[in-house]
Amino acid sequence: MNSHASKPSRNMSVYNVLQEREAEQRPIRVGVIGAGATGRAIALQLGTPVPGIRLAGIANRTAQHAERAFREAGFTEWGHAATAQQAAARIARGTPVLTDDPQVLTRCGEIDIVVEVTGTVDFAASVALDAFAHVKPVVLVNAELDSLIGPVLKVKADEAGVVVTHTDGDEPGVAMTLFRYVQSVGLKPVAAGNIKGMVDYYRTPDTQREFAAKNDQDVRKVTSFADATKLSMETCVLANATGFGVAKRGMVGPRCGYVRELAKLLPPEAMLAGGIVDYSVGAAPHTGGFVVVHEENPYKKTQLAYYKLGDGPFYVFYTPYHLPHIQLPSTIGRAVIHGDPTVAPAAGPSCEVVTVAKRPLKAGERLDGVGGFRSYGLIENRAAARAADALPIALSEDCVLVRDVAKDAVVSFKDVTLPAERLSDRLWREQNERWPVAAPAGRRLAAAA
Numbered sequence: 001m002n003s004h005a006s007k008p009s010r011n012m013s014v015y016n017v018l019q020e021r022e023a024e025q026r027p028i029r030v031g032v033i034g035a036g037a038t039g040r041a042i043a044l045q046l047g048t049p050v051p052g053i054r055l056a057g058i059a060n061r062t063a064q065h066a067e068r069a070f071r072e073a074g075f076t077e078w079g080h081a082a083t084a085q086q087a088a089a090r091i092a093r094g095t096p097v098l099t100d101d102p103q104v105l106t107r108c109g110e111i112d113i114v115v116e117v118t119g120t121v122d123f124a125a126s127v128a129l130d131a132f133a134h135v136k137p138v139v140l141v142n143a144e145l146d147s148l149i150g151p152v153l154k155v156k157a158d159e160a161g162v163v164v165t166h167t168d169g170d171e172p173g174v175a176m177t178l179f180r181y182v183q184s185v186g187l188k189p190v191a192a193g194n195i196k197g198m199v200d201y202y203r204t205p206d207t208q209r210e211f212a213a214k215n216d217q218d219v220r221k222v223t224s225f226a227d228a229t230k231l232s233m234e235t236c237v238l239a240n241a242t243g244f245g246v247a248k249r250g251m252v253g254p255r256c257g258y259v260r261e262l263a264k265l266l267p268p269e270a271m272l273a274g275g276i277v278d279y280s281v282g283a284a285p286h287t288g289g290f291v292v293v294h295e296e297n298p299y300k301k302t303q304l305a306y307y308k309l310g311d312g313p314f315y316v317f318y319t320p321y322h323l324p325h326i327q328l329p330s331t332i333g334r335a336v337i338h339g340d341p342t343v344a345p346a347a348g349p350s351c352e353v354v355t356v357a358k359r360p361l362k363a364g365e366r367l368d369g370v371g372g373f374r375s376y377g378l379i380e381n382r383a384a385a386r387a388a389d390a391l392p393i394a395l396s397e398d399c400v401l402v403r404d405v406a407k408d409a410v411v412s413f414k415d416v417t418l419p420a421e422r423l424s425d426r427l428w429r430e431q432n433e434r435w436p437v438a439a440p441a442g443r444r445l446a447a448a449a
Contacts, residue, residue, distance in 0.1 A: 014333040018052025028336045029056035029091060031105030033127050034117035035065040037217045038141060040072055041325035042117060047073025050329045056091045056111055057081070059102040066098045084108040106130040113336050115167075115328070117141045119221060119370075121148060121394050121424045128153055132160040137335045141167050141324065143233035144370055147353050148394035149424065150240055151345040152431035165334075165341030169327030172237040174319050175289030176343040179242060182291055182317055190271035191292035192242060193235055193251070194279040195259055195318065201408075202358055203227045204373045220371030229370055229377035229393060232353045235277040236379050239351040241343045244275035246351060249410075250378040251278045259283040259290050263314040266292065271314065277351070277379070285320035292316050348435030353377040354390035355411040362404055367416070369397025375411065386437040389413050395424060 021027055030046055032039055035058055046055035047070075055073065060066040063080075070078050081087035081097040084107040090097050091110035105111050106127060114131040116124050116138060124145045131138045138157065140146045145153075146166050157164035167173050171194045179192050203226040205212075205219045212219035224230040228250065239245060247270035254265035259280050270276045271292060280290070293315050295301055301312045309315045334340040355367070355375045368374050370393055377393030385392075389412040391399065399416035418425065 012337075014330065014337055017337045018050075018333055021052040027052050027054040028332060029054055029110055029112045030115055030332060031057040031059065031108065031111040031113070032069075032115045032117060033059045033102045033105065033124075034119070035060035035062075035069045036117070036119070037215075037221075038119075038324060039117040040065075040069040042115060042141070042328055043069040043073040045325045045328065047075055053329050053332055055096055057087060057097040057099065057105045057108070059099050059105050061100050063098060063100060070096065070098065087111075102127045103130055106136060107134050111136065113137045113139065113332055115139045115141060115332070116145070119144055119218075121145050122422050125149065125153070125423050125427060128164065129156060132156050132162055132164075135160060135162055137163040137165075137339075139165055139167050139328070139331055139335060141170065141328070143170070143172070143230060143237055144394050147233040147236040147240075148392055149427045149431055150237060151348050152427050152434065154345045155434065163335045163339050163341050164344060165331055166237050166241075166343035167324060167328050167331045168342045169322055169324035169331075171234045171289050171322050172241065173327065173331065173342045174322045175238055175291060176241055178289060178291045178317055178319050182293055187293040187295070189242070189291050190275050190294045190314070191262075191266055191278060191290075192238055192244065192275075193277045193290060194231060195283055195286060195288050195290060196231060196253075196279050196281050197286055198226065199228045199231065199253060199279075199281060201227050201356070201376050204358070205371065206373075220369075222371070224371035224377075227358070227371070227376040229353070231279060232377045232379035233394075235279065236349075236351045236353050237343060239277045239379070240345040240349050242275060242277070243346050243350055244277050245270075245381045246379055247276050247278065249354070249380045249384070251276075253279050253281055255281040256283045259285065259318050260310060260316040262290065262292060263310055263312075263316050266314070268314065285318070288319045288321050290316055290318040349382045349431065351379050352382050352385040352390065353393050354380050354385050354388070355393045355396045357405045357407050357409050357411060360404070360407050361401055361411075363401050365401050367396045367399045367401070367411070370394065372397075380410075383437050386432075391416060392428070395422075395428060 058066040078096045079090040081099045087097045087108040088110045175192045208222045212222040331342040391411045398419040
């Protein structure tokens with residue numbers, strides 16, 4: 001008799017393990033860094049609560065915003081903590097904590113995972129590195145940081161033996177979850193991306209102020225949603241996870257009525273040459289993520305046509321929603337239980353998000369970064385971005401122009417003076433040194449001369 005026949009394997013699905021942790025009163029304890037609109041939505045979801053997961057702490061420089069997050073999430077009690085030891089004592093007694101110092105959470109023994117939600121670059125990088133140093137996995141709800149230096153952060157997370165991941169619910173996570181699924185059933189993805197309602201490169205905080213106020217969101221964040229910067233950052237995160245590139249700077253972005261029309265609208269030669277990230281504009285279902293697969297087998301094409309997926313050879317799969325705060329617990333569970341990132345760089349960067357002038361810029365002007373008045377970000381293949389010495393949009397804030405730049409021209413490092421040395425500058429250099437890009441022949445000859 002098989003000695004193992006009467007011992008069924010434990011069900012290790014994320015759902016099942018979370019149910020067990022809930023029953024055993026040992027939930028995954030989450031520290032959230034940031035209490036803006038997204039941070040508050042995450043606190044609301046975790047405070048409901050999610051079985052097997054608990055919000056254990058919020059770090060935010062303005063205490064009243066963190067207090068608002070706790071109140072809206074239904075908490076009636078929380079404690080302030082100035083040290084990791086104070087936080088640990090309160091969390092162990094079942095009381096979530098509030099602090100203005102993220103290191104209180106990254107260094108707290110009662111925190112199992114850190115969720116970074118600030119949308120900053122330098123500050124968020126320091127949070128991630130400190131979490132790694134204290135052996136904590138990190139979820140980045142932060143495309144600004146991830147699109148810039150996600151690959152080198154993954155190296156540092158790997159060295160620490162922890163996971164760093166972007167989140168399910170945000171478009172890269174929605175598309176990547178679908179991407180992994182179609183791979184798991186034997187299909188070949190050749191494109192992936194976002195379903196967008198509109199894109200207008202020239203939106204500014206002035207044009208978006210009313211919408212931001214109506215939806216209780218930061219106006220610069222909302223501007224980055226509209227002017228293609230956030231779209232480019234999200235698809236850059238997805239490109240770095242899949243190894244895909246773009247068919248052209250800024251992507252193709254076909255306008256269509258239904259997302260499955262992308263099967264005929266995206267460039268086939270680019271999809272077959274290694275895969276691309278891209279987006280649709282105005283297509284039903286108007287939100288979510290998609291994956292395009294390629295199939296030439298005539299019998300399989302007949303079957304796919306029978307099941308209403310079209311005539312091929314390209315077929316579009318899609319998820320008709322993205323719910324960052326609601327889907328985040330899936331990423332938390334996968335990261336802590338299985339050490340499985342939802343979205344993480346496959347290796348070095350495939351793409352970058354470069355700075356492009358939103359209007360004619362004059363020498364002496366100071367760039368105002370993501371979601372500002374002076375520039376927008378467009379995704380570009382990494383080799384092309386480095387050949388142009390392009391300034392990443394996530395490094396652009398407070399750079400001062402040393403020459404005029406025409407509207408819609410890419411801003412290069414030669415066009416600006418950088419602010420004082422930043423952590424993000426150092427990590428950016430380290431990433432480029434780890435994954436160098438060969439200079440074009442002309443540049444190599446000039447350097448040799």
